[in-house]
Amino acid sequence: MKHRYWALLLLLPFILFFAVFQLVPLAWIMVASFVTVDGEWGLSNYRDVLDSPFYLQAIRYSLEISLWSSLLGLAIAVIGVQSLRQVDSRLRDMVISFTNMTSNFAGVPLAFAFIILLGFNGTLTLLLKQLGVIEDFNLYTKGGLILIYTYFQIPLGVLLLYPAFDALRDDWRESAALLGAGPLRYWRHIALPVLTPALLGTFVILLANALGAYATVYALTTGNFNVVPVRIAALVAGDIYLDPNLASALAMLLVALMAVITVVHQWLLKRSYHGKG
Amino acid sequence: MARASMYHRLVVWLLLLVLVLPLAATLLYSLATQWSASLLPAGLTFDWYLRLWSEPRFLAAFGRSLLVCAGALAFACLLVLPAMFVIAYHFPRLDAVMNVLILLPFAVPPVVSSVGLLQLFAGGPLALVGTPWILIGCYFTIALPFLYRALTNNLQAIELRDLMDAAHLLGASTFRAALSVVLPNLRKGLVVAVLLSFSFLIGEFVFANLLVGTRYETLQVYLNNMRNGSGHFTSALVISYFMVVLLVTWAANRLNRDPSSS
Incomplete structure (x- = not known):
């Protein structure tokens, strides 16, 4: 028995370092967000954020970009995975390995690659302009950011969804076809209900991934596009105006947003087909 | 059809x-x-590549990145391996607690953690901001969920209890058995997990830029600072970085599939 408690000591360094680099900073933010400029307790930081059109705009842009890029990324991943499971294994393995590698292709390198491809003088921009497909394209706008965010959501979506499609058995499709259901009805009544929990779970992860993303948007716009992570970083490491307590309130709101999404996800899961069973 | x-x-x-x-x-x-x-x-x-690979500032940044990532992973293994063994062998019920804890580095974006880290380590006895040490600590938390999950799967696959009982019967102490029986069985899983962690740690930018920046310029920070230079030069940098990631993930996949190397 004594042996067991000695073993507990081996856990100590791990707990200590995890606390120092993960738990304590988080706790510090929680506390600091409730400390006012005068050093007293209060909600003034939160009030400042929620009264400011500038910060509200950042929250709105963050939500819009995250929502659209997650939806688009999820849709592309569903269509892609559905087809990936039907092609021969050599092509499939090649694409899966490549997807695995591109899931690491995010942040600064991705932003630079997109500037070369779709910036003002980007290769694809010029090609599409010469073909007359587009008049002009500005990567440094909300639409451009949704595009680049969607790009880094696709590999993540594919990798998360691929195993989930194991749940769909081939004979279900055949049975449905025998009973006279076309592909649309098969998806509507069989595939989608079975996949709902996986789709919701993937969507939540993509959403959180986009909400917290900082490197890509920072590198693309040198911190000039107004989203929450950029605002937080500017408040603690910018060169104009520093306010760590306000940054803490903003950070807490971001974490709260993610928490709300997770709670809604759990609630939806309970209501879904699987929760009832 | x-x-x-x-x-x-x-x-x-x-x-x-x-x-x-x-x-x-x-x-x-x-x-x-x-x-x-x-x-x-x-x-x-090939000029841009020649120029890049003979640029001292790039080589220094690349070296720093390798050092920080390798240091963080060595540190993470040193902390995680004993903790995992103790949990799996002595306190299996703590596994549930761990599974909640390791969600945190996933759920809390680095930009949020940075706010607290910058204030805590800016001065005082732990003035780590601006030094590579703070990156080693932060990268340990980023790699942790991944290492823990990968190694738990490996531990479950090797019948830990039977192995330990056999080693005890043969007269080995728990420590000796863990080190010379359990650890070698985990080696392959460990190497794969470390290689894959390395491939995403070397791409880390948020902590590196916010907590350290140019005071210890790593690869990603250097890339970002080269934004106003030639696009061809930064492209060569992006491709070189991606090639390193490619090589590391390829090695991990090879090792994972190869049955003879276990």
Whole structure:
């Protein structure tokens, strides 16, 4: 028995370092967000954020970009995975390995690659302009950011969804076809209900991934596009105006947003087909 | 049936095309002598790569990145391996607690953690901001969920209890058994997990830029600071970085599939 408690000591360094680099900073933010400029307790930081059109705009842009890029990324991943499971294994393995590698292709390198491809003088921009497909394209706008965010959501979506499609058995499709259901009805009544929990779970992860993303948007716009992570970083490491307590309130709101999404996800899961069973 | 399989092949190739496109454009750009306002580059050259790989500032940044990532992973293994063994062997019920704890580095974005880290380590006894040490600590938390999950799966696969009982019967102490019986059995899983963690740690930018910046310039920070330089030069940098990631993930996959190396 004594042996067991000695073993507990081996856990100590791990707990200590995890606390120092993960738990304590988080706790510090929680506390600091409730400390006012005068050093007293209060909600003034939160009030400042929620009264400011500038910060509200950042929250709105963050939500819009995250929502659209997650939806688009999820849709592309569903269509892609559905087809990936039907092609021969050599092509499939090649694409899966490549997807695995591109899931690491995010942040600064991705932003630079997109500037070369779709910036003002980007290769694809010029090609599409010469073909007359587009008049002009500005990567440094909300639409451009949704595009680049969607790009880094696709590999993540594919990798998360691929195993989930194991749940769909081939004979279900055949049975449905025998009973006279076309592909649309098969998806509507069989595939989608079975996949709902996986789709919701993937969507939540993509959403959180986009909400917290900082490197890509920072590198693309040198911190000039107004989203929450950029605002937080500017408040603690910018060169104009520093306010760590306000940054803490903003950070807490971001974490709260993610928490709300997770709670809604759990609630939806309970209501879904699987929760009832 | 033939039409359906054509459709699926088309979708997969389109997916691949979309994923390849930014990389292909960057690769071509890094090999171009000059490329502006035309569909194809004026000529091809290896000059940008030669220039990059003889640039002392790049080599220094690359070296620092390797050092920080390797240091963080060594540190993470040193902390995680004993903790995992103790939990798996003595306190299996703590596994549930761990599974909640390791969600935190996933759920809390680095930009949020940075707010607290910057205030806590700016001065005082732990003035770590601006030094590589704070990155080693932060990268330990980033790699942790991944290492823990991968190693738990490996531990479950090796019948830990039977192995330990056998070692005890043969007279080994718990410590000795853990070190010379359990650890070698985990070796392959550990190497794969470390290689894959390395491939995403070397791409980490948020902590590196916010907590340390140019005071200990790592690869990603250097890349960002080169934004106003030649696009061909930064392209060569992006492709070189991606090649390193490619090599590491390829090695991990090879090792994972190869049954003889376990």
